[in-house]
Amino acid sequence: MTSIDKIGIPRRRLLLKRMVQGLFGLGALAAMVPFVRVLVPSRSQVLEVSIEKLAVDETIYVEWLGRRVLVRRNAVVPIATDARFPLKDSESLQSIQPDNVVKAHRAIREDVFVAYAHCTHLGCEVRPDSEGFFCPCHQSRFDRAGRVLKDAIAPANLSVPHYRFVSHKTLQLYRPS
Numbered sequence: 001m002t003s004i005d006k007i008g009i010p011r012r013r014l015l016l017k018r019m020v021q022g023l024f025g026l027g028a029l030a031a032m033v034p035f036v037r038v039l040v041p042s043r044s045q046v047l048e049v050s051i052e053k054l055a056v057d058e059t060i061y062v063e064w065l066g067r068r069v070l071v072r073r074n075a076v077v078p079i080a081t082d083a084r085f086p087l088k089d090s091e092s093l094q095s096i097q098p099d100n101v102v103k104a105h106r107a108i109r110e111d112v113f114v115a116y117a118h119c120t121h122l123g124c125e126v127r128p129d130s131e132g133f134f135c136p137c138h139q140s141r142f143d144r145a146g147r148v149l150k151d152a153i154a155p156a157n158l159s160v161p162h163y164r165f166v167s168h169k170t171l172q173l174y175r176p177s
């Protein structure tokens with residue numbers, strides 16, 4: 001006689017029932033994981049960036065959700081369309097930016113510009129220059145608000161990620177819910 005035989009049929013049924021209930025419980029928990037993740041945002045869904053030491057015309061790059069984001073300190077001067085350099089999308093109507101940025105300078109604050117560092121043509125990383133940004137791959141140029149010049153091959157302005165200021169010296173990149 002095996003040890004299972006010793007347990008007896010009623011006890012075996014009970015054991016089997018408990019095992020099935022346990023498996024259902026685990027399945028239910030596994031199904032809840034995505035919802036729990038949404039309710040409790042992980043630390044990786046926000047990134048705080050200190051701009052305390054960022055000098056005027058200085059640009060820093062940070063990694064954010066597998067992409068590079070640039071943060072540039074601009075002098076506080078109005079950013080307007082320069083007639084010498086016509087823009088493709090001066091009002092940023094065809095370009096990607098969150099609702100909380102001011103369309104005229106595509107930023108929350110006039111002195112801080114934040115954008116994905118990838119050129120909207122083929123994704124090369126743009127570099128800062130005195131006028132704004134340029135792409136080393138096919139020479140597309142962007143102004144200080146990341147707006148692409150009309151004669152550039154890049155189709156749109158630099159994309160702006162979701163961000164907010166948590167203090168005067170710190171901004172926070174976040175993934176919208």
Ligand code: FES
Nearest residue numbers: 119121122135138
């Ligand atoms: S990738 Fe920037 S212009 Fe082509």
